[in-house]
Amino acid sequence: MVDCDVIIVGGGPVGLFLAAELGQRGISVEVFDAKAGTSTHPAANANSARTMEHFRRIGIASTVRALGLPAGYATDVAYFTSIAGHELARLHQPASQDAVEWAKAHAFTWATPEPPHRCSQLYVEPVLLEAARSHTQCHVHFSARVVAFSQGEESVSATVELDATADRPAQTRTVTARYLIGCDGPRSFVRKSLGLRYAGVSGEKRDFMGGQMDAVYFFAPDIYRVSPHPPAWQYWTFSAKQRALIIAVDGKGHFIMNVQTREDELNDDDSVRRRIAEAIGADIPFELKSSSTWTAGFTLVADRFSAGRVFLAGDAAHLFTPTGGLGYNTGIEDAANLAWKLEAMVKGLAGPALGASYEAERKPAALRNTAFARGFADGIGHVQVPPEAHMSGPAGDAAREAVGNYLAFHATAEFVIPGVHLGTRYEQSPLIETEAGPAVPDSANLYVPCARAGHRAPHAWLEEGRSLYDRFGPGFTLLCTGREGINTRDDAVLHRAASVLPQLAIQHVDEPAVAALYGAAFVLIRPDQHVAWRGDALGDEFEAAARRAMGHATADVVSTSEPVCPAST
Structure with missing residues (x-):
């Protein structure tokens, strides 16, 4: 006797998208996530054309495209000595209100009804949650941790701890389903419980995007006042002391900054404030909202994507350095590939090769995409900016022009990537x-x-x-x-x-x-x-x-x- 068709461990964007599509297909789903709710800290700030196509399939693309930056805010990628200093290079990209018409005009490269959309996971997850919960047979539980599971020939049973608080111990529940999907991130409990491992490159060192990174969410609307340049979606800064990537979250003053830490730096508020001020290049007030630490330099893919009735998707199956924005988007493609196959397996329509085809199709795609991301990380992480670029006068102007020429080339290489978005093949x-x-x-x-x-x-x-x-x-x-x-x-x-x-x-x-x-x-x-x-x-x-x-x-x-x-x- 089963309680549902599919258990999903992890209620991030991949787990929620999978739940929404399975619900649309009439498959009963229980989603469990240890967090208290959807994300409150910005991450995964780029939705690929392929992700937007999948969102179109389940009816949420227009909702997602209306979120994030203001409709008329151009999603440029720009490079600076500091935001208030010299602009080195800029890749012009359309605002969301113009994106579809822009894609039609550029159909010779972006042959898609849904061009990329720059919008943080912060805003996408609630839309996916609503889409999942719109189906009566789909239930999403937060503050719910899967602590054990076992599988037999016909089913998988998971032990779930629910609603633990400081004042009350967790309630324990056992849920039985036909299949279980691990969408529980890079430290995946599901993957580790199956005895599966990542393989590939870990801990690769670069001057940027290779080592421990601090991600700081802050509010500083005065950036738009002190910058002499047009607004951008991504601000890459190359000061004499540090490199940073600052991403506009809402176009109204909220930003997320990623900066690589050095061994002699402390991760306290004063250090964070100095790093933000260095990247901005001006003394303006700002409010720290939240922070997290992560490690760049990974190109990892699990040795297997399934075992019996248990499958892995998203970061549980592969881990990226985020250049190119491929990690989250590869996870959405995992879920799109798996959803219809799960439907067929649950309904008894699948042949014996259908379940195995998930790994056969998606593992090569993960190896492909992690390789692309690694190349993008090398292109930005190893570039050496000469000291003259931070000087005034003719020598400084010449150095900045030379660096800018390379960065303009790199911007196109990393961000104009229709082949990556649309070219996956099986x-x-x-x-x-x-x-x-x-x-x-x-x-x-x-x-x-x-x-x-x-x-x-x-x-x-x-x-x-x-x-x-x-x-x-x-x-x-x-x-x-x-x-x-x-x-x-x-x-x-x-x-x-x-x-x-x-x-x-x-x-x-x-x-x-x-x-x-x-x-x-x-x-x-x-x-x-x-x-x-x-x-x-x-x-x-x-x-x-x-x-x-x-x-x-x-x-x-x-x-x-x-x-x-x-x-x-």
Whole structure:
């Protein structure tokens, strides 16, 4: 007897997104997090285009895009000697009110309906919490710590301590589910309990983004008064004494500063105040709100992503240095990949390979993304700023121009990364048959749309002005791009495919640009918007691909009452 379908350990953004999507799929969920509530300290300040696409799928993208900085606040990345001093370089980026139209104009690079959005986890988590709790079968519990779990052939049982206070001991509860997901961060209790370890590079040293970092949340609206430069989203400062990264949280005076500590520095309020003043470069009042300590220089991926009925996602499965903003966003992709598979497993539709495909697909993606993040960290962390850059006169001007040229190059390399956001592919997945020929390049700064099996389904704006993605169903979608569409002789094939694929929707889009983009008359698209198969006929190959996409061997057949959704035009 189970209490719910899925237990999620960890109520951060990855756990809450997974809960929201599972709830939308009719899966009962219990989420447990030891914190008292959602985050009160800013972190994860960048939502990738892919994360925003997933938010669009569950209906919260527009809500999230309205949060964070004011609608007209440009999300520039800028580099300074100090905020009140010399500006060295600036990467201009659009304000949120202009982002979607900007992406349409730059569709040759950002081929997405949802360009990146600069908004702190501080604001995103409450939206995800509301989305999760909007489903009656989804329950989120804070001040609730999972202290033990065990699994058998059919279920997982977790022991949870609830509502412990200084005056009252914790109440203990046992919860049994079909599956348990560890979304409980880099010190993951779930990962350690499974005996799984991180592998990779740890403790890598750099002049910046390599060592112990202090993250200080403070309020200083006078920054906008003393700075002679236009506002920015990220302020990177290179003073003679320290380097710092200051991020605008709300555009109204709240900032988060990350600065690398040195062995001779104390982590007291006076030291923190000196570091903030050094980065600003002017004597202005500011209020300290909160602080935390973390360590940069990690490129770590768990040796395994699952064991039996227990899976890992987010920082529990991989740990990044945050350059490029890839850690949290990789975790959201983990959850998107896992959600539809959990649904199929809970509902008895999954073949034996479906659960194992999560690690087979997501571990290579984690290795890919941590490598990109490490490269970005090297690009900013090892750069040497000459002393002349802090001097006045012609020599100082020349040094600052030279440093600025490099930083402008680096800014583009780290922040104009559509290839990282949109280029993840699962070509070696057991759920697909790899197509012949070479794949398109996997480059950080260039995304090449590709409809090969395993790749993210290419996006297009339809002639009616609507996003193609909005035509995809919550389950599998069969996209028909040819003029003929589906013939009556295909009905039997579709009926057999529908016995395997949950909620198979059929979408007919008769637009030459879409046909050219996908390069096939029929394209089978998974619930996470990755291509499962494409071809020019609905025959044996399509049926085999449908079974394979759900983790079944070619000869396996599953009986289900799930209907084929009617075709749309």
